[in-house]
Amino acid sequence: MRRLRLEGWCRTVAGLAGLLLLSWLCYRYWPDRSAGALALGFLLITIFAPFLGSRWLSRRRTELVMPHLARMAGLDYLSDGREYVEALPRPFLPITSVMVVQDRLGQRVGNRSVEMAEVRLCTQHKDLGDLFEGIVFSCELLRGMPHFFIVDTRETEKKWYDHPSMDTGQFQLWRRLAGPDDRSYGVWLEPGQGEDPALLPVIDVLLHPQRWIDRETSLFSAHCDGQKLHIALTTRRDLLRLGGLMATDSSIKRAVLEAMQALSVPSQMMSAVMEAEGKALEARQLR
Template structure:
């Protein structure tokens, strides 16, 4: 089913990733601690200079705040450097291409299956092929933007090329399609009709929407929906299904989760902890690959039922 090489026991992607990236991991951590020492030294000198100055309490607070902010920023920078060093190696072990911050991912997504928001970010895009079909996935986050920005969607988005023989439809959590007063639902289903509802493995109610005159007569679509919403932790990991859109040419699947999937290392992480993070990232990486394969299996059954 898959064109991707499954790393065997003799080629542990976690161990290989850590071995290849270890020099850069150590270098980033050393530079991070050097920057921390510099911030602490500068802050200490400023505090000493202000110690005898009357009315300097406000400046002391500002210096402590700026110093703390600098240390937190350095920790985040070190983690990003560790991720940049490790993730391409893990991706290659699975036969995937890797782009840290792609610019062309969001513009190709349908406008109706995740909230658009005023601020969007995409990280860790990977691409490959399954059963001769191209697929790619990335971590996506949309926020309202502005001074009091809040998160509208955080999760993983998967794009899989379809056979071209399936109609347009949407499968989405019912609560995400419901609007409130003048506000629309986060998943847009305007101009579509609800064909069916069913409960998924996570206990949520999902709906199947299509264009009027669309896939209603298509046999096997109910089974396609049941198969997708029944996918559990073996395929989805710690994520939950948010929505699936078929455009006829591509399937787009959004999975919601509340944390970064590939958090690796950091200023205080030793090599044992980094290895644990790398192993976790490798396990998480297997889920969207398996999901792409499951979608194509469901499509195969759908087309066979026509």
């Protein structure tokens, strides 16, 4: 780890030296340029070079450490999960070409496969913000789960500057439900789909992720086709990330402990899925 930190500092210092040399050469051979422009260039260099070096070091640490931590937690770790996200059903996440997928995790729970990844989806216009940032979870289901698509209503409303971030396709709006933190969710069903007594009990479990995940999060969307359930949760920070250039040994140890806690998220979400399956079975038996 110390060797990796040294490499990160060497890359940063080398980048700073190279950029400063380039700036000096420009000033040397084009003296008519103002000194203010050169000073601004120096300022930008000193800000962005350490930032990029820190990001590189943080990512390298994560790639080296997380596979070992994942195995200790009984998970498979794959750093690149773009293919997994691109294969998700539509509608589920906003469609965009600007996608960052990190820290894909996989697990077998009995005879079921479970997957999770950190995802960030952006527009081409950076000033409009992110379309989605958080974790995406997928798992196989027992037979008998209802079909549905639920999403934050703000994602399906038409915006003056763009199209809605979510296209519901052939799905038809069935009902609007109130969620936590004054959020509103639309429940969408397939054309001709009858009302299922298991639908509302299952959705009630999904609307409150704080009950089963020990971190600040909220439901973005969920899609169920009866065989697989896909859940997207918004989060405000990376679940699995180690420190950068200024990280100390103690801060790295704290980050490792936090990462181990984050690795429990798939099992916590699987517990919620099993609770939803139990409520679906109970609702049908009471009918």
